[in-house]
Structures are given as structure tokens and as C-alpha cells.
Amino acid sequence: MVMILGVDPVLVLGGTVAVALFGMLAGLVFMGIERKFAARMQARIGPPIRQPFRDVAKLLSKDSIVPENAIPCLFNMAPVLALASSIVILLYIPLGGFLPVLAGYGDLILVMYLLTVPALALVAGGFASGSPYATVGSQREMVTMMSYELPLAIAVIAIAWRLAAAGIADPFSLATIAGTASGITIWSVVGPLGIIGCVLLLIVLTWVTPAELSRVPCDTPEAETELCGGLLVEYSGRNLALFYLAQGVKTVAMAALAVALFLPWNISWFVALSPNAALAADFAFFLLKILAVIFFSVSVIRVGMARFRITHVVSIYWGYLGGLGLLGLVFMVLDAYIGGGGVL
Amino acid sequence: MLDTYTLQTGTGFWDPVVWIVVFLVAFLIALAIWLLGEKDYRRGTQQVKPFLSGNVEPEKADVHMRAGNLYWGFTEAMKGYYSRLVPLHTGVLNDYVLWFLGVMALVFVIVGVAA
Structure with a gap:
């Protein structure tokens, strides 16, 4: 070799070429399914x-x-950079x-830092447009980025x-986090207090996802109506x-990150399968988990919410979600020292 | 799989060389798709005017975003914090040094207690 x-x-x-093709195809398919979910929840047929x-x-x-x-x-360069940087994120995340x-x-x-690069490309493209609407949108995108970084960092750390x-x-x-090789995940390490902490952090990450993807209620940088x-x-x-x-690739990347952090289980951990069948079953299960994450953190939230004002984005993400994340972190610390979870 | 080109902090790690290589590959893939698209448009027509919902385009200076407004939204939502913090920035060096010494003393106390 x-x-x-x-x-x-x-x-x-x-691997880069394969993951790029997977990311783009899966991103478009999941965006199509997500639009169908949203349409059905609004009693519409929706696009194919x-x-x-x-x-x-x-x-x-x-x-x-x-x-x-x-x-x-x-x-012209901003969209190329946005797509390239979105593809690169997927290369660091386990896929099934x-x-x-x-x-x-x-x-x-x-x-965590690479997740900001596609957003920065959007900001650069918006400022380079020379339009007052785009300039305000870019400014809002930067503020949104600053808002969700704190809860995201807390959940990850x-x-x-x-x-x-x-x-x-x-x-x-x-x-390691996804337990791809060892089968050990965060859920097999924590005790009861840690489980509460994990659930709180999962809620935080569920709300960070629409902000990261600029979807309702955090679509203030695009805000079609204003x-x-x-x-x-x-x-x-x-x-x-x-x-x-x-946008499609980043949707897959964010959902894959949530899966790796909080939903890392594989079929092959529970059912004896041949190696090839295990890979196929795990990958199919991974796609289902991605779909579940997109359903709850994108479709349900965007159908049930109206757009936040930009000041609300800051106060909600820094105040409520940052606080919830810190509470989850406190539970994790308590679990490590007094809660009966695994400690070195 | 960690090798000599991977920067390691003790717990975290990344390899900037590999990152640059894969970014270039991903960039070429994105560029290839971009080149597949239609590149022409009608230059010098109404098509290239900025879209402003039919409004007259204001003077550039009137819509220019100044650095002080760049983080509006953040500063507005956190004005309770900024309204207390900004007056502390007096511009007097003695005040900054005093703050520095005070905070350092506090850090030493916290670290000492924790140790």
C-alpha cells in the first residue's frame, strides 16, 4: 500500500468522492422526504x-x-466553498x-468548527451580493451563528x-463516541443522572439543528416575507x-452528528449477521435514524413554529438552551462523581 | 491511525494536511458541478439590477452596514449585559491593569481552592 x-x-x-456523492444524493432525497412530512402535517399533498x-x-x-x-x-466562489466545506464535514462523521x-x-x-464554514461561505456570498436585503441577511446569519455555538459546544463537550x-x-x-469499533457509547457509560443529562443535551441539539440549517424558526437570515x-x-x-x-449535505451531516452523539446503536450489535449483511443492515438503520432526526428537529419544529426575531434567536439560544445545556452538563458531572455511572 | 502529521493536544487531534487535500478534492467536485450549469446571463440589462421589491435603489452610503451595526441583534438582545460592561471600558490604562490584576487574583484563589 x-x-x-x-x-x-x-x-x-x-472515500471523499464516495461520501460526496452519498451526501448530495442523500441530502436531496431527505429534503424531498422532509418536504413531504411537512406537507402532510399541514394537510397538503406536497411535492413529490x-x-x-x-x-x-x-x-x-x-x-x-x-x-x-x-x-x-x-x-461565484461562495456557493462552491459552501458545498465543498459541507462535504468535508461528512468525512469526519461515522456513517452507520x-x-x-x-x-x-x-x-x-x-x-464543530467545520460546521461554521458553510455558514461563513453564505455570509461572504451575501455581503458580496451588494444588495441591502442580502447584507442584512448576512448580518443576521452571523448573529445566528454566534447564538447557537454556545449550546452546541456545551452538548458536544x-x-x-x-x-x-x-x-x-x-x-x-x-x-469512539459512536462506538463504531468498541460498541461502547455514552448510554452504556452513564447512570440514571447521566441519562437525564443526555436527554437534556439531546433536546438542546434538536433545537440547535434548525438554527445550524437556517430552517424555521431560525430562518431569520433568509426571511422570505421581509x-x-x-x-x-x-x-x-x-x-x-x-x-x-x-444545504442538503449539511442536513445529512448535522443529522449524522446527532446520530453519532445520541443514537449510535447498530443492528449488528443486537443481531448476529455476516460482516457484509451487518454493514448493509447498519447502514439502512443509520438512514432511518437520520430520517428520524430530520423529522423531529426540522419538520416538526418548522411546521409548529413561526419565525423568531433575531433578538429572540439570541435570547433563546444563549439564555434558555444555553441554560438547559449547562443543566445537562451538571447532571453529567453529578453522574460521574455521585450518580453511579462509570468513572475511571 | 494517528501519525506524525496529526496535531495532538492530548485529547483532541486533527491533521491539517489531510484536511487541505480532501478540501481540494471536494472543491473540485463542487467546481465540476458548478461548471455543468448555465454560465450566461444578459449583462447590462435590468436583469443585473439588485432586487429591491420594486423600490428605488438607495444611495450606497445609506445602506452600508457599519461595523458598529454588524452584530445588531446580538447586542440588542444582550443589552442588559452590554449596558453594564460598556461603561467599564473607560479607556484609562490604569483601570484595565487593575481589572487584570483583580481577575488574575480571583483565578488564583479559585484554582487554589480547587487544588
Whole structure:
């Protein structure tokens, strides 16, 4: 096996292409299913599940307008950066029974920071549009990012800290957290107090997801009814198609992260299967878990809520969800020291 | 799988070289899709005017977002915090040094108690 800089290039490059294709296809399929969920909850028939594929195909065939006020290179580069950075996030996250393509080359903290890159690309694109609507949208996107970072960081660190307190090596590795190789997960480490903490942190992450994905009630940066699409108002054609694809990939990445942190179980842990059948069963189960996460954290919330004002986003995410996350963290600490959970 | 090119902090780790390589690959994939799309549009027509819901475009200076407004929303929601914090920034170096020493003393006390 040829190694370059300690890396198997075939595995890394082949894995990147495979995960990119999976992320884009799965993202569009899940977006189609999610639209169907939302439509049925609103007593509508909704578009067919293949509609996102048609949307992307149509956008790629439409004029890709660069407004006269825009900075063309930055305006055109932002959607490409958004899609590329969304794909890279998926490379660090386990997919069912498969280890991450870049297992051992980046941890959970890196994933947390990489999650901000597609949003920053959106912000850059919005500012580069030269439109007042897009400028306000970009400004709101930055404020939204600042708002959900605190609860997200608390949820992530609480899980890794609890695993570290239980004496598990590499607690920030997503392969470790998902128990892909060992079968040991956060749920097998915590006691009753830790379970309460985990449930609180799961609720926090469920609410961070729509903010991370700019979906209702946290779609203030786009806000069609007041900003006409906000930071995407000037985007059309292939540029909008790439942002659309990036949204799909990021949806899969966020759901896969939630699965790795809180729903890591695999079918093969409970049923004896041949290795190939186990991989297939685990992957199918993984897709079902992704769908469940998208249903609860995107569809149910967006159908049941109206859009938050930008000041509400800050106070809710820093105040209520930050507080709830800290409470979950306190339960995890109590579980480690007095609650009967596993401690080194 | 950790190797000599992976930066390790003791608990966390990442390999920036691998990240750059895979980012370039992902960038090429995204660029290939972008190049598949239609690249033309009608330059110099109404198509390239900014969309403002039919309103007249204001002067650039009137809609320019100043740095002080960049985080509006955050500062507005947290004004209870900022209204107390901003007056503490007097601009006098002696005050900042005093705060620094006070906070450092507090940290030492907390660390000492915890130890």
C-alpha cells in the first residue's frame, strides 16, 4: 500500500468522492422526504420526493445572474466553498457501521468548527451580493451563528467529557463516541443522572439543528416575507443550485452528528449477521435514524413554529438552551462523581 | 491511525494536511458541478439590477452596514449585559491593569481552592 504523508491516498480520495456523492444524493432525497412530512402535517399533498432533484436540474439550466453591485469572484466562489466545506464535514462523521473516512485525522471539536464554514461561505456570498436585503441577511446569519455555538459546544463537550471521565481513550474521536469499533457509547457509560443529562443535551441539539440549517424558526437570515430570501436574494441558476446542494449535505451531516452523539446503536450489535449483511443492515438503520432526526428537529419544529426575531434567536439560544445545556452538563458531572455511572 | 502529521493536544487531534487535500478534492467536485450549469446571463440589462421589491435603489452610503451595526441583534438582545460592561471600558490604562490584576487574583484563589 502506497502511503503519502502517512495517508493512504486511494482510501482518502476514493472515500471523499464516495461520501460526496452519498451526501448530495442523500441530502436531496431527505429534503424531498422532509418536504413531504411537512406537507402532510399541514394537510397538503406536497411535492413529490424527487422534487429537489428537479429543482437542482432546473437551476443548473437557468441564467446564473451576477448583479452589477456584486463582487463577482467572491459571489461565484461562495456557493462552491459552501458545498465543498459541507462535504468535508461528512468525512469526519461515522456513517452507520462505517468508520469515518478521516477517522484519526480530526475530532469532534474540528467538526464543530467545520460546521461554521458553510455558514461563513453564505455570509461572504451575501455581503458580496451588494444588495441591502442580502447584507442584512448576512448580518443576521452571523448573529445566528454566534447564538447557537454556545449550546452546541456545551452538548458536544459534555458527551466527550463524560466519556473521558469513564476512562475511555480518545473521547473526542467521533469513532469512539459512536462506538463504531468498541460498541461502547455514552448510554452504556452513564447512570440514571447521566441519562437525564443526555436527554437534556439531546433536546438542546434538536433545537440547535434548525438554527445550524437556517430552517424555521431560525430562518431569520433568509426571511422570505421581509428580506425576500435575505442572503440568497441575488442568487440564481448554478450558484443557487450549489447552495441548495450544500444545504442538503449539511442536513445529512448535522443529522449524522446527532446520530453519532445520541443514537449510535447498530443492528449488528443486537443481531448476529455476516460482516457484509451487518454493514448493509447498519447502514439502512443509520438512514432511518437520520430520517428520524430530520423529522423531529426540522419538520416538526418548522411546521409548529413561526419565525423568531433575531433578538429572540439570541435570547433563546444563549439564555434558555444555553441554560438547559449547562443543566445537562451538571447532571453529567453529578453522574460521574455521585450518580453511579462509570468513572475511571 | 494517528501519525506524525496529526496535531495532538492530548485529547483532541486533527491533521491539517489531510484536511487541505480532501478540501481540494471536494472543491473540485463542487467546481465540476458548478461548471455543468448555465454560465450566461444578459449583462447590462435590468436583469443585473439588485432586487429591491420594486423600490428605488438607495444611495450606497445609506445602506452600508457599519461595523458598529454588524452584530445588531446580538447586542440588542444582550443589552442588559452590554449596558453594564460598556461603561467599564473607560479607556484609562490604569483601570484595565487593575481589572487584570483583580481577575488574575480571583483565578488564583479559585484554582487554589480547587487544588
